[in-house]
Amino acid sequence: MTEWVPTFDYPASEEWLLLDVNLPDGAERVAQQVADRGGRHNKRYARGVRELMKHNWDGSSELRVGPVVVYVPPVPSNALPLSPASVNALREVPDHDRTLETVVRHAREAAAEAEADPTRRREITTVELPAGPACRIHDAPVPNPGHEGEPARWEMLYHLLLTEECPKEILVLDATWVSGAVPGMAELADRMAATLRFVPGDSGQGPHPVLASPQAPIVFDEVQIGKGLRPLAQHGFVTIDRDEDVLTLLDSNRRPIDSAPLAKVEASKRGITGGMTVSLALNGTKYSVSPGWGARRPAPIPGLGNPVKDAADTLMRLIEHGGGSTR
Structure with missing residues (x-):
């Protein structure tokens, strides 16, 4: 008798990493890939990612969760989780009729119960995926123009797929992310869902990083930005567009301050702040x-160094790598 296991494809980029929840060292393997990006700061970053993976995913295989892929950005965020997005498959045995109409009805009943929350909206539609019909549920925060220091808000997109291979189960693709943390995440989750399927357990057709995706910008958040003695932002951003090699300064509400090609940027460390200011x-x-000063802690986290100084060092390295002048 064939043992069927779920699988799906995911983006072919260094930010998306496969977490094998069936392996005892799955978290360590993800952390090693982060460390292999290079630099002593990434080793500290990797230790934090490893602990987050263990906290979030230990015991998942017993809950029939998997495969799992996680998004780990090029530089750690000071305002968001170290991994602000994940996508995983989940096998469920429903306690109701396994028809698309029933699945949609239950989803709408649950949405009606949640209508009391004015900060969120839920959209429920049906889609035809290559592996079968599915109910698509998009649970998102209601847009709220940015306020300084606003907490991260989570967004979820579920595809509840009905397949012929396992007629008693619903195969769920659960995409969860901090709203705005991954550009185009909803569209990307839809593309992953289009590859969701059951395959024979001995087929070797596990998850593959084959989906094309644009390079996400490198983002430094919680950046204190000033010009002379005048403060411009306490919770601002520095972004680097990796396709265009352009560095941009944004204020606390993500409004542009200035931008320039990396090759024309001049950067130097300011010693008076102990290397925490560029x-x-x-x-x-x-x-x-x-970078990171807006979320600065009273003291560095033991074992993780000084996140503000680490971010300043990384920014300097990226500018130099992009052809800018550093000293």
Whole structure:
């Protein structure tokens, strides 16, 4: 008798990592891939990712969860979880009729019960996936124009798939992410869902990183930005577009301050802050930036170094790698 196991494809980028919840060292393997990106700061980053993976996913295989892929951005966020997005398959045996109409009805009943929450909206539709019909449920926060220090809000997209291979089960693809943390995440989750399927357990057709996806920008958050003695942002952002090699400064509400090609950026460390501030010259204007300062803790986390200084060092390295001037 064939043993059927779920699988799906995921993006072919270094940010999306396969977490094998069936292996005792699955979290360590993900952490090693983060560490292999290079630099002593990534080793500290990797230790934090390893602990997060263990906390979030230990015991998942017993709950019939898997495969799991997680998103780990190029640099750690100071305002978001170290892994702000994940996608996983989940096998469920429903306690109701296994028909698309019944699945949709139950989803709408649950949505009606949640209508009391004015901060969220839920959209329920039906879609035809290559492996069979599915109920698509998008649970998202109601847009709320940014306020400084607003907490992260989670977004979820579920595909409840009915397949012929396992007629008593519902195969769920659960995509969960911090809203806005991964550009185009809803569309990407739909593309992953289009590859969701059951395969024979001995077929070797496990998850494959084959989906094309644009390079997400590198984002430093909680950045204190100033020009001379004038503060411009306490919870600002520095982004690097990896396709265009452009560095951009954004204020606390993500409004542009200035931008320039990396190759034309001049950067230097300011020793007076212990290496936690970078002086940037963009288009002839000098700015001081301290990535992570807006979320600065009273003392560095033991074993994880100083996250503000680490982020400043990483920013300097990326500018140098992009052809900018550093000293």
